[in-house]
Amino acid sequence: MPGKTLVDDMLTLGSGVLSNLAEARHELKAQARSRAGTVMRTLDLVSREEFDAAFAMLAKARNIQEELSTRLSRIESHLKLSSAKKTVKTQKANLPSVKTKSARRRKK
Numbered sequence: 001m002p003g004k005t006l007v008d009d010m011l012t013l014g015s016g017v018l019s020n021l022a023e024a025r026h027e028l029k030a031q032a033r034s035r036a037g038t039v040m041r042t043l044d045l046v047s048r049e050e051f052d053a054a055f056a057m058l059a060k061a062r063n064i065q066e067e068l069s070t071r072l073s074r075i076e077s078h079l080k081l082s083s084a085k086k087t088v089k090t091q092k093a094n095l096p097s098v099k100t101k102s103a104r105r106r107k108k
Helices: 002-043 048-078 084-093 101-107
Strands: none
16 A cells, blocks of 8 residues: 555654744744843843832832821921922922823723
């Protein structure tokens, strides 16, 4: 049965080609990740985890600053100082906006 061995040989060859293509795909992915990492290090970019950590620290600092401003305003008003209302308004106006993760997700 020479026809049967030819079909078997073709199937073996086909599976070998598919296996080589899968390996090549994985190798290309690994090289692309490596190259992207090199570019990120060269451009001095931060990872998403580092960005999120810095953003969380900024949000925490913002909350602390707002609490301190409120407390200062109450103390100034208790002591009847004239800058009590103006200080809080001008400080809040100069602050950059900080959006939470949930607000970013809703926009998408």
